[in-house]
Amino acid sequence: MGISSRNSRKGSSFSTGLSYSFLFSNFTPYNIMQANCFTVDFEDWYQGIEIPISLWHSYEPRIEKGFYKVVELLASRNVKATFFTLGWIAEKYPHLVRELDAAGHELGSHTYSHEKVYHQTAQEFREEIHRTKNIIENITGKKIVTHRSPFFSITSKCLWALDVLAEEGYTIDCSVSPIKTWRYGISTCPDEIFRIKENNLIEFPVSKFSLLGKNWAVGGAYFRIFPYFFTAKGLRYRDKANLPSMFYIHPWEYDAEHPRVKFERKAMLTHYARLKKTFLNTEKLLNEFTFDTVSNTVKNYEQQNRIRTIGIDILRD
Ligand SMILES: [Zn+2]
Numbered sequence: 001m002g003i004s005s006r007n008s009r010k011g012s013s014f015s016t017g018l019s020y021s022f023l024f025s026n027f028t029p030y031n032i033m034q035a036n037c038f039t040v041d042f043e044d045w046y047q048g049i050e051i052p053i054s055l056w057h058s059y060e061p062r063i064e065k066g067f068y069k070v071v072e073l074l075a076s077r078n079v080k081a082t083f084f085t086l087g088w089i090a091e092k093y094p095h096l097v098r099e100l101d102a103a104g105h106e107l108g109s110h111t112y113s114h115e116k117v118y119h120q121t122a123q124e125f126r127e128e129i130h131r132t133k134n135i136i137e138n139i140t141g142k143k144i145v146t147h148r149s150p151f152f153s154i155t156s157k158c159l160w161a162l163d164v165l166a167e168e169g170y171t172i173d174c175s176v177s178p179i180k181t182w183r184y185g186i187s188t189c190p191d192e193i194f195r196i197k198e199n200n201l202i203e204f205p206v207s208k209f210s211l212l213g214k215n216w217a218v219g220g221a222y223f224r225i226f227p228y229f230f231t232a233k234g235l236r237y238r239d240k241a242n243l244p245s246m247f248y249i250h251p252w253e254y255d256a257e258h259p260r261v262k263f264e265r266k267a268m269l270t271h272y273a274r275l276k277k278t279f280l281n282t283e284k285l286l287n288e289f290t291f292d293t294v295s296n297t298v299k300n301y302e303q304q305n306r307i308r309t310i311g312i313d314i315l316r317d
Contacts, residue, residue, distance in 0.1 A: 040070060114150045146170065198311065
């Protein structure tokens with residue numbers, strides 16, 4: 001079990017325990033704080049932008065550049081992370097999947113083609129997550145139980161995807177954002193890990209925090225665009241509220257030199273912003289906070305009896 005903020009290791013456990021027992025009086029108060037989880041969407045730069053799979057072959061492959069930066073950084077701090085891997089990537093680079101597995105990281109699914117779930121039928125989505133699970137399991141020999149959809153694209157329009165995930169043998173999904181943006185989000189999504197009553201799937205939503213009157217997420221473009229203290233403040237805030245955070249990032253965010261191409265203007269603004277800061281900011285993050293895999297973080301939360309069961313209707317915003 002880790003301590004989510006080394007700075008808060010001393011002194012804050014008593015007051016945190018009090019606020020925690022006030023909020024969740026049926027749970028045992030504790031003075032050990034849980035680790036956050038570090039997640040990587042394992043995809044190449046041209047998959048992080050909306051280029052269809054039929055054109056991927058025409059772009060420069062650079063996956064290993066960012067991959068080794070983040071993997072070596074995690075190794076230097078002995079941090080285990082969850083890598084949500086595209087089936088297409090696992091097929092093309094099985095040696096990288098083997099390296100992740102050998103290093104003790106958790107492999108999860110990020111679908112096969114990086115298509116948004118709300119643009120798919122249930123059958124198309126099922127085929128993608130089934131195929132990806134098989135590809136990765138055949139490489140590592142280990143069961144895949146975690147999933148994240150591209151662009152957090154499980155929204156109220158496609159809640160059927162959560163049933164499909166459970167039916168295909170996944171137990172933890174990380175595809176829902178409680179922050180609503182032009183591309184994704186469910187505004188009524190609880191800001192905590194919860195179990196969905198109807199299918200028993202555990203949902204670990206994007207971690208949010210409020211600052212300057214707005215909601216922000218812990219990771220991705222938010223992490224690069226704003227100064228480091230911004231994300232750190234959010235993590236410390238969540239730490240005090242005993243809410244584990246899910247940090248997310250992509251290998252291409254560690255590859256500042258990846259090619260510039262034109263695509264949706266709104267997405268371009270965030271995709272290329274301050275890429276040179278990702279590595280340094282991640283070093284700071286790993287110095288200050290403790291991280292683990294998604295499965296271990298959920299297990300830890302579960303052992304504390306802290307996972308509420310909630311009906312799926314809460315996600316119909
Ligand atoms: Zn992705």
